Amino acid sequence: MEEKELFEKLKSAVVEGNDKEMKKLSQLAIDNGVDAYRALIDGCAKGMDVVSDKYEKKEMFVPEILLSARAMYAALDVLMPHLKAEESKNTGTVMIGVVEGDIHDIGKNIVSLLLKVGGFEVVDLGKNVPLKTFVEKAKETKPDIIGLSALMTTSMMGMPEVIGMMKDAGIRDQVKILIGGAPISQKFADQIGADGYAPTGPSAIKAAEKLIGGN
Amino acid sequence: MEASERWLAMLRGEKTDRIPTIPLIGGHCAKVMGKPDLGDFYTKPGFNIKAQMLSRELYKYDQPPMVIDPGYFAACWGTEVFQPYNPKMGAPTPGRAAVQTAEDLEKIELPDPKTAPWAKESLEMIRLAVDKKQMPIVWIQGGWVSATAGMLVELETFMIWMIEEPKLAKKALQMTADYAYLQAELFVNEFGADTWIPGGANPTDSNVLLSPDMFAEYPMPIVKKLNEKILGLGLPLFYIHWCSDHNKTIEAGHFDKIPFGENGVIHFGPEVSMDVIVKKFGKRYNLIGNINPPLMMTTTYDKWLEICRANIEIGKEAEKVYAIGVGCELPPPAPPSHVFAMTKAAELYGKY
Numbered sequence: 039m040e041e042k043e044l045f046e047k048l049k050s051a052v053v054e055g056n057d058k059e060m061k062k063l064s065q066l067a068i069d070n071g072v073d074a075y076r077a078l079i080d081g082c083a084k085g086m087d088v089v090s091d092k093y094e095k096k097e098m099f100v101p102e103i104l105l106s107a108r109a110m111y112a113a114l115d116v117l118m119p120h121l122k123a124e125e126s127k128n129t130g131t132v133m134i135g136v137v138e139g140d141i142h143d144i145g146k147n148i149v150s151l152l153l154k155v156g157g158f159e160v161v162d163l164g165k166n167v168p169l170k171t172f173v174e175k176a177k178e179t180k181p182d183i184i185g186l187s188a189l190m191t192t193s194m195m196g197m198p199e200v201i202g203m204m205k206d207a208g209i210r211d212q213v214k215i216l217i218g219g220a221p222i223s224q225k226f227a228d229q230i231g232a233d234g235y236a237p238t239g240p241s242a243i244k245a246a247e248k249l250i251g252g253n
Numbered sequence: 254m255e256a257s258e259r260w261l262a263m264l265r266g267e268k269t270d271r272i273p274t275i276p277l278i279g280g281h282c283a284k285v286m287g288k289p290d291l292g293d294f295y296t297k298p299g300f301n302i303k304a305q306m307l308s309r310e311l312y313k314y315d316q317p318p319m320v321i322d323p324g325y326f327a328a329c330w331g332t333e334v335f336q337p338y339n340p341k342m343g344a345p346t347p348g349r350a351a352v353q354t355a356e357d358l359e360k361i362e363l364p365d366p367k368t369a370p371w372a373k374e375s376l377e378m379i380r381l382a383v384d385k386k387q388m389p390i391v392w393i394q395g396g397w398v399s400a401t402a403g404m405l406v407e408l409e410t411f412m413i414w415m416i417e418e419p420k421l422a423k424k425a426l427q428m429t430a431d432y433a434y435l436q437a438e439l440f441v442n443e444f445g446a447d448t449w450i451p452g453g454a455n456p457t458d459s460n461v462l463l464s465p466d467m468f469a470e471y472p473m474p475i476v477k478k479l480n481e482k483i484l485g486l487g488l489p490l491f492y493i494h495w496c497s498d499h500n501k502t503i504e505a506g507h508f509d510k511i512p513f514g515e516n517g518v519i520h521f522g523p524e525v526s527m528d529v530i531v532k533k534f535g536k537r538y539n540l541i542g543n544i545n546p547p548l549m550m551t552t553t554y555d556k557w558l559e560i561c562r563a564n565i566e567i568g569k570e571a572e573k574v575y576a577i578g579v580g581c582e583l584p585p586p587a588p589p590s591h592v593f594a595m596t597k598a599a600e601l602y603g604k605y
Binding site for chain 1: 291344408409413417461464467546582584585
């Protein structure tokens with residue numbers, strides 16, 4: 039199979055959410071000496087771009103996204119060990135979590151995956167994360183960005199608390215804060231002093247890239 | 254005019270002196286009572302109803318008591334549920350779902366609504382609410398994806414089943430529908446069919462997660478039958494909160510196929526414009542306004558009053574009754590001034 043054709047098939051398999059096909063094609067790429075990085079970037083990531091675009095346009099929905107995510111992970115498992123050290127270098131590190139009191143993590147999980155595919159190293163703290171954990175883990179992992187997610191109007195009020203705790207800890211200037219979730223708005227982000235706001239998963243990636251670029 | 258009179262008139266489809274105020278207030282009532290968290294509000298029937306009644310008296314809104322199962326429609330299946338004793342929590346929160354695999358679903362049995370976890374508290378809460386004689390809204394959640402994914406079956410597993418294992422997804426939806434019917438039947442037997450109305454909310458059925466085609470294939474036929482059966486018990490109508498973005502499903506005309514009873518109360522989220530709601534549903538159903546709830550916490554009192562006015566001006570044009578409200582639960586930490594402003598706006602701009 040030609041490289042170009044293989045990349046197209048990888049791209050299609052992501053969009054279709056076909057994890058078995060992704061695993062097979064990724065292995066085929068490795069067996070045929072295809073550069074793993076190019077398979078990832080020119081095949082898989084292009085597929086995720088299509089998925090993101092379709093999700094934004096409401097042509098794809100969460101069940102399909104979950105299948106695409108599963109397919110993407112299947113490819114990553116095969117391709118990642120074959121990346122050269124410089125290719126594994128990430129765009130930046132994002133520490134992400136759903137703030138305390140909130141267990142709604144499907145949006146956060148999608149953002150987490152898209153960030154990984156976008157070349158970010160992701161430190162996923164999970165859901166219902168105690169506010170002080172964001173600060174403690176930020177000191178340990180020194181992320182470029184902290185992503186805070188909330189679906190509830192009660193838990194969203196934890197976001198300014200995290201920002202305040204980071205100021206108190208003297209690390210606010212060392213990291214960008216990106217927030218998102220159903221009740222969040224740009225206005226709220228401005229009011230609490232967050233650096234960025236993303237209304238959807240795909241837009242979170244663009245926002246993260248912008249924040250890193252501004253560093 | 255008394256608050257209950259406006260609500261009861263709304264259920265008859267009658268306009269009164271002014272538009273009613275139905276803020277969809279819940280956890281905020283615990284704050285009114287000075288509680289730092291919502292735990293007692295959700296789990297203690299006496300406290301819950303007292304908080305709701307006092308809050309209504311204080312803010313002068315027209316919403317009847319609302320009764321939500323403390324087990325959050327999840328504990329009945331064996332799904333773990335955390336009660337909101339942490340001040341950061343906005344409601345009871347399901348944890349690990351009872352059903353993780355197809356085998357789990359095969360084994361699970363329909364709960365008994367008399368003996369399921371939190372059933373006793375639920376029944377007591379309904380009894381106290383019914384005693385107020387104000388047609389409380391009792392949440393009966395079944396047949397919807399929202400009542401099934403995360404409540405009975407792990408959310409992501411259920412979402413994937415909708416594509417890869419349709420039979421399992423439909424079976425799970427049918428189980429929650431069957432349980433909802435058993436609950437409705439029990440409540441009618443205990444309290445009659447003319448003392449309360451069934452209600453529900455369906456965020457996970459929205460177009461944030463589901464396509465209109467998935468909605469039509471999965472919850473719609475099951476909920477259609479369930480609602481027909483529940484209305485067949487003699488209950489007059491439903492209150493339904495179409496939480497989040499349902500625009501595509503509205504466009505597809507799927508809502509028109511589900512019965513909510515004559516004078517049913519329809520309540521969309523802020524993602525659907527009030528113009529669309531009035532145009533599509535204002536002739537057939539009573540409506541509740543849909544102001545974006547977080548705005549309560551990010552705007553000044555004057556700005557908020559203006560936002561209420563704008564919503565009223567559109568909603569009031571509906572043929573049936575329109576009530577001012579926010580498009581999801583009123584944020585528990587909302588400033589009291591803004592809660593009161595909704596009734597103030599109804600007085601200022603909502604007179605007939």
